[in-house]
Amino acid sequence: MVVILVVLLGVALDPLHPLPNGPAAAMLAVQIVHSAPRLRWLRGPWSLAAQAMLFPWAGQGAPGLLAASVLLIVRGPARWVIFTGVVAVAGLLNLEDAYTCANAMVNALSQGLIVFGVTRLSDLRTELHAARGELATESVVAERERASLALDSVLGSSLSAIIGLAAKARTEKILALAREAAARARETPGPPVELPRSDLTPRLALPILIAAHTGFLIVSAIYLWEARPPAWLLPGALLAVTGVIGLQLYHSLPRPPGVRPPYAAWTLPAQLVLACLPLLSPDQPYPQLVGFAAGSVLVLRYGRAAWAMWSIFGAIILGVCATLLLRGVASGENLYWTFNAVAISTMFYGLALHTGLVFQVREARLALAEIAVAGERRRISRDVHDLLGYGLSAIVVKGELALRAPERAGQELAGIAQIARRALADLRAIPRDDDPGLSLETELASAREILTAAGVTVHLGTAPWPRVPQPVDALLAVVLREAVTNVLRHSRARHCHVEMAWAGELVTFRVTDDGVAEGGAGDREAEAGTGGQGIANLAGRVAAMGGRLEAGPVPGGGFELLVLQPAGLCGDTDGVEAVAGV
Structure with a gap:
């Protein structure tokens, strides 16, 4: 003035x-x-x-x-x-x-x-x-529309094809499509799309x-x-x-x-x-x-x-x-x-x-929009990896079982179609950032079925399990999905232990298996050469709610995922740091 x-x-x-x-x-x-x-x-x-x-x-x-x-x-x-x-x-x-x-x-x-x-x-x-935030909002909407089209054309078409192939009992084709789709789901996000830049100043x-x-x-x-x-x-x-x-x-x-x-x-x-x-x-x-x-x-x-x-x-x-x-x-x-x-x-x-x-101001708006778009791309890639990886791995397991045991082929193919429908619904909800409605109880039942079909014995902790707040329950469901996916993809485990305890304000959730990573000890995703992002995704999800995730080999062989999550906060209210320990 x-x-x-x-x-x-x-x-x-x-x-x-x-x-x-x-x-x-x-x-x-x-x-x-x-x-x-x-x-x-x-x-x-x-x-x-x-x-x-x-x-x-x-x-x-x-x-x-x-x-x-x-x-x-x-x-x-x-x-x-x-x-x-x-x-x-x-x-x-x-x-x-x-x-x-x-x-x-x-x-x-x-x-x-x-x-x-x-x-x-x-x-x-x-x-x-x-x-200044309007461009970021508009850019995120555009990115979601672009991602929706891309996901539907790549993964959505594969899942739809799997549903059709299951009805025709074409198991080998199902396995090929599921493995290809799983590889795509594990891909890291590409470079962000550059936003169009207009004149430096108003016309x-x-x-x-x-x-x-x-x-x-x-x-x-x-x-x-x-x-x-x-x-x-x-x-x-x-x-x-x-x-x-x-x-x-x-x-x-x-x-x-x-x-x-x-x-x-x-x-x-x-x-x-x-x-x-x-x-x-x-x-x-x-x-x-x-x-x-x-x-x-x-x-x-x-x-x-x-x-x-x-x-x-x-x-x-x-x-x-x-x-x-x-x-x-x-x-x-x-x-x-x-x-x-x-x-x-x-x-x-x-x-x-x-x-x-x-x-x-224009440059600041563009920078905010670019940050928002990059974050949205990471979120979509993370959700695709975390929410679809498990279902695609389960389809592979059931397909292999249908080939090994022809007498169970009809049952397994029906299960494949059901899993593919659920994965397709998850896929279409991801760009909209809708709540997938995950439940730890449902995921435990599914994990037991899939791991048993893969020849892995599942050991659950002492029942009854505590009923934790819904945000924590959904978070632990995602952790369980990733843990089961890792067991199916990257190890030769025979036993898998799932335990949960709630003491005071802290929920402890632990998934342990006795498998050895295909490439040796250490981070089995990295050792398996997938360039995977699952552990990093989980760590980010847990940290966003104020908790901490630990992942690594255990003495005597095997691998462990441990989550320490404050149930009372359901989020990092002070924004200082994650929970330090039990």
Whole structure:
């Protein structure tokens, strides 16, 4: 808001008449209503009409303020037509000579665009900041839709085919599809999809920057032409004007936070030199360009060097005043040009500042969206691995049993179809992040059936088992699924022990088998060369609820999964750390 007020003062105030007349003060007051964030609810057609009535008597800054108000209040293409009309009227009211007319029109054009740009970019920054999470939400929805299609085309089609093949008793084909689908379910998520990036800033920001700079370039060129400098000096002066304004535009283009334009260590001094040379013109000083260089100094202030750049800015402004004083410029004219340098530097600094802020908010929104999409991809991959891996392994076990014992083929194929239907329902719920409705009791019964079919004897702990809260129950069901999946895939176990105890606030859940990993001791997923993510997935799930998971070989051979879960919290309420132990 401070920048907006300074810009408005720079446009509205005439240093030769520091006490504005009534219409000028009223014009400025209405413009503050149009631009101040907390007062904009007051603006509307009535306030625009009031400015239009004050416009002819409100001084040199009135056309720029009215032009900005037209862009802020009028909607649709009509606002640009009316804006052009305001610029044209500013010229018609100043027909003394070509320079005066052009200067009035360009000032109305440039000042109107700058005030509109600073105000609107401030609005956009606020709007984007308030809606910074919307892009993340939309991106997650899009990622879920993409994942749903991908999963259904790969795993869903396989599970549907398995259901059909079970009815036709094509066991060997079922085994091939189940093994292929299980391998896909174990795949780690690929790199996140890059989100589409639109323009660095809202679509009007860069045109406003370019138009404002171009307008000042045109009026400066007309001023030089009307000033009639020596013929040998005019080309150099025009090149200096073009260089200063062009470099100021280059310095003002939006960039990531803290990133200076390439070669700024050279372009800024070059701009300062070009801007100061006209002050030393042999006939009379030309101080118009210094404001642009001073604005670049403000635009390029970063970090620890910010105070130094403010010092340089102050030195430049004081240097303009001192140079004009030494060259005998009258006090009133000295004040005018010094104030003109401050106004120009503030206006272009404000435009660059707010453009950069909008850029930063946009980048933050994109970063949040990318993080959200990456997290959603990991969640979907984790759920596919944890929820489908068990079912696909069970299908393989039952298929192999159907081949070994033809007399049981019908029973096992019916079981395969039932498991495939359940897995298909789980698969279609995963992208929506629906609760799969897992139950430890149901998973225990299923685990006993599948492990027994695979030749593994299941030993359950002392009954009755404690009834833990539903979130913990569902978590332990997932842990049991992964433990059984590991036994089926990666070991030659003959016995599997499942135990659970609830003492105080701590639930202890333990699954132990006597198998040896196919590749030897250690993390059997890694040893089996699958690049599996099951143990890491479980550790993340347990930690998210404030617990801790331990997994590893046990003395004498075998493998153990141990969960220490606080049943009373059902989540990490303090966010400090997982449970340290029993």
